[in-house]
Amino acid sequence: MNDEGGGSDVSVEEEMVAEATESPENVPLSADPEGKEDGERPPGTSQASPEEFTDTKHESLFSLETNFLEEESGDNSSLKASQDPFLQHVNKELKEKEIQAVATNPKTTHELKWPILGQLVFSSKFQKLETFKPPKDIDLKSLHLQKPLESTWTKTNSPFLSGPQKSSSPFTPLQKELFLIMNSYRDLFYPESTALKNGEEIRHVYCLHVINHVLKANAQVLGNNSRHRSQKFGVGDDDDFRDQGLTRPKVLIVVPFREAALRVVQLFISLLEGDSKKKIIVSNKKRFQGEYGSDPEERPPNLKRPEDYEAVFVGNIDDHFRIGVAILQRSIRLYAPFYSSDILIASPLGLRTIIGGEGEKKRDFDFLSSIELLIIDQADIYLMQNWEHVLHLMNHMNLLPLDSHGVDFSRVRMWSLNNWSKYYRQTLLFGALQDAQINSVFNKYCVNMQGQVAVRNVPMTGSISHVLVQLPHVFQRMEAENLASVIDARFNFFVNKILPQYRDAVMSHTLIYIPSYFDFVRLRNYFKKEELNFTHICEYTQKSGVSRARHFFLQGEKQFLLFTERFHFYKRYTIKGIRNLIFYELPTYPHFYSEICNMLRATNRGEEATWTCTVLYSKYDAQRLAAVVGVERAAQMLQSKKNVHLFITGEK
Secondary structure, three states: OOOOOOOOOOOHHHHHHHHHOOOHHHOOOOOOOOOOOOOOOOOOOOOOOOOOOOOOOOOOOOOOOOOOOOHHHOOOOHHHHHHOHHHHHHHOOOOHHHHHHHHHOOOEEEEEEEOOOEEEEEEEOOOOOOOOOOOOOOOHHHHOOOOOHHHHHHHHOHHHOOOOHHHHOOOOHHHHHHHHHHOOOOEEEEOOOOOOOOHHHHHHHHHHHHHHHHHHHHHHHHHHHHHHHHOOOOOOOHHHHOOEOOOOOOEEEEOOOHHHHHHHHHHHHHHHHOOOOOOOEEEOHHHHHHHHOOOHHHOOOOOOOOHHHHHHOOOOOOOOOEEEEEEEOOEEEEOOOHHHOOEEEEOHHHHHHHHOOOOOOOOOOHHHOOOOEEEEOOHHHHHHHOHHHHHHHHHOOOOOOOOOOOOOHHHEOHHHHOOOHHHHOEEEEEOOOOOHHHHHHHHHHOOOOOOEEEEOOOOOOOHHHHOOOOEEEEEEEOOOOOHHHHHHHHHHHHHHHHHHHHOOHHHOOEEEEEOOHHHHHHHHHHHHHOOOOEEEEOOOOOHHHHHHHHHHHHHOOOOEEEEEHHHHHHHOOOOOOOOEEEEOOOOOOHHHHHHHHHHHHHHOOOOHHHOEEEEEEOHHHHHHHHHHHOHHHHHHHHHOOOOEEEEEEOOO
16 A cells, blocks of 8 residues: 555546536525526535545455554553543433433523633533633643644644744643643634634644544544453453444534645644654545645736635635545545544535435435534635535434444444434534624534533724725614514615615715625515616626626716625625615624725725715624624614714724
């Protein structure tokens, strides 16, 4: 077996043919109630070939059933084991009555302030809530890292360690606090992870946690194989050997693009290899680099985009993929069949097409039955791809499998057989923003018995402070009875109260910014019916359509431009010719607010005095409002008797 990859690789040409003949039904990206008018998929979306390559050659080499623990790596002294957080977690036995109580127990919460993470909310639906503060210094020994991680971690993490602290700690201050929470097996929600600032630093530390978890879990199985083999028949209790789930995959890492999957696998290799002279065996590595890497020459030349855009859309941004990874001691098998994998790395779309939907013939989600560690990275990007896929995944996590997949039931943990896996699953959720939909996934689907930790820092200054143009911002509050009626209330408020002020030809050059695609379709249909002079750009608009719309809008031939948030997210064009702005709803990303406002500078012909900006908000937009105007002002605007609030930016 050579380092570069197994033999059963299909040639690149065949792969291209497969790509070209793939089936179109595999691309649910965004439900469009009216049919996609301009017939193009949004950027960054793609299709996977129907026949996926999986490695068949190395099955027995990586099988957990037929391998045994090499003596040298097993220092399982009982003293160390008793304090190992992994063993404490998987060996903890819940009682039936504790499980029943979860349904009725109120959630207990406790707030703490940590030096780097800031405001933390510890919560639990199980009886006792334990909190902890981070120690000043941590000793690697106290973290119970499995060999070889103690030695390889410092080298792998060296890009982030600089200056005087290098000698004292192998973690950055942020990594230290995050790892302490991860290693306690609590669920974690960290909404301040951005591709530009700390995304890689965080990826390093969760990959350390993943490899540590998988090495320990597999060492336990292999160690028990050895004990079982050497034991006399009929001696000892079979329950001693319960050390696995109903299916082999233990870790699921959800990332948005192939580039992120590539980085995760590179980190795995680095963590297992370190600086040892002995290279580890990585099967199918060449193929993997071909399918997940990118050609630097493919990038369009000198398009000036903001830094955060460049950081998100780097490398291979295909968003339909899934790959199984098996790890055995110091070897890695890429493209392992799902049921022979320890770790699955996939995009929400890649998972959605294999999980399938109600009534579909070919669907499979048994591989999610025994996931012990779920990592959802860059969660905010899925809001821009298709959030439904994330919800679909969460609804299929940790269900009892429909098929036995050849499992040895005498080795399965009791809590797995009892269908209690979800109470043992640790979920780590990283994203760039506090968002109601992401919060809701964390609150609804994370029921780990160790409890949850959410980082909840409030924005003191909002993104409105980054608006550089002189502009009056009129925030109009609309009333809605409940969350379900907000959509209609917003539409009626806009049509009856806002639009009439803009119908006059004096108010030409009006851009209407619309975060939700469904709202966009509804407004587009209304504008057509009313025969208003408008054009529109959304994520499905073809290039020629975008150019036409921009031209007509700049020239003033079209009075209104309907503009979707997802188009801005994927393309980040500067729209010229805006004089009046309407935010139909506050943006998902707070910095989009200032970016759009600053577009007015692009064509300044001395008409600043007449520029306007109108923003619609309701009490259900509290989080987005705070991110734009700051938390104190947002509170005043939501409680005030007045429905209209004015901000002026850019005054000399």
